[in-house]
Amino acid sequence: MKKLIFLLSFTAVVWSCKKKEPITAPINKMAAAVAGLDCSFFSPLDTLSNPQDRVTWLRLNQVEACKEKYDTCRVNAHLMDSKYFDKAVADYWQSNSVNYTGYNLEDIKALTSEQKYGQFLCATPDSNSNIKLTVVSAFTVSPACFSIPLFYGIGRINALNEKTQLIFTRGKVGGQETVVFFLSGSSGHCYDMSKEPL
16 A cells, blocks of 8 residues: 555656656657556657658557557657746747637547547647637647547546547747647646647
8 A cells, every 4th residue: 555655656756847858859768757567569659750750650459559558659749848948939929919719528539530540630820829629630840739548548647528628729839830749637638739649
């Protein structure tokens, strides 16, 4: 029991203190912060620098890649430290008021029956900077796309209910405009697209 409590506490501390890894960081390195997590299945992705090559690999291996046991591997590839998230938002919005757009988890899931890598959710700002989510078959970096399995993984890992809001806004990461999001009502659960189709 003490080991379980320690492991849960350690995991919570690691997640809240996790620094954003650079996009070139291997998937296994990003997951190494969580004790006992094995993301070695995704090692071939580390050799593919082109996002489209990564999508091809994920689609060829999606039966295994979409298993729940890899949820943390997927989520860690997009997890941002809350300070890094705040900086990304501030860098984009500067002195302007930040505009947020919320979607319930069930609304996101209702956009497609896909649960694998056949489609992606594309986050596109409209003229008022509201974020519109659409389903696309091709992964793109701009506009920002997110994998469908990412949202299922976030839901399972955080034991979210269908009414939980994911709050999207515009940000600037590494000097590039993108879309970032966080879980409503929770700290430390901030995500970006990180140019990673995982």
